[in-house]
Amino acid sequence: MRAVKMILIGNAGSGKSTLARRLIAKQPAARLSLDEVAFLVGSERRRLEDSIADLMRFISVNQRWIIEGCYSDIIEPILAECEELIFLNPGVDVCIAHCRARPWEPEKFGSKEEQDENLDNLIEWVSAYETRSDEYGLHRHRALYESFHGNKRELNYPGEYERD
Template identity: 70%
Template sequence: MNVIILGNAGAGKSTLARKLMAEQPAVRLSLDEVAFEGGTERRSLQDSLADVKGFIASHESWIIEGCYADIIELILPDCEELIFLNPGVEVCIAHCRVRPWEPEKFSSHHEQDENLENLIEWVRSYETRTDEYGLRRHRELYESFQGNKREFNTPSDYASV
């Protein structure tokens, strides 16, 4: 299994990745782990891509998930399936409000909570953004991919995957 899961923050990418991993052995890479240089500064695309390519080369079965269209576009030829989670902005916001503490991203639950309103505003702009993280760019990637692909528009659809 070599799967890429694409979608907005809060869409359920990590949750779906864990569900798929429970059904079939695979390792998971969140692109958040390779996209940033300590904090909010984005690493160069070349450096991020080198890390992702190294991950792919060192694992036979993997799931990569994220919202970084620039990275995903360059690794699409390596995947067997592209899954696009597109449940709508309000669902993503609701998920962000109840997500558990993510120690790989924040040093404390308090720090994560302090960032919540910024995250919600970012999620809310998904449909109008024109950058690598927006719906337009995600839709372009999904439509251009010629391999196996699925789009899910409600969490109940991908809860049964």
């Protein structure tokens, strides 16, 4: 089995977690959602240095990994460790539809009701993807993708994910 060191980037609802699970089912690897290293309690971001240190520990103990998230500021320092970068960019409308259809995520919310209470905020946040200039926006994801000189793909249609 060849080594897998892959990063999936994209907007919330773009299909990163779904694609990660599909890829791991075909070729086992450790998976890390950057949500796990980005936040303290609730929506308070950790210090960037602490998030990167945890990410580096994850990489050092796993030979095969898939990292997925929307945090360009956390991804950028470890991009050179990556063998393949996939940019999921299906468009805001698809991301919103995926967010509306998302099952309960117990690793993020105490209950389905709590998750549903956050849905309007999530959709507002996802809707701003193309205009945001922060580490979560299209501009930063595009710059990260363009700066990577290794094996990379941009997927614009969810059907493309099925071929992986």
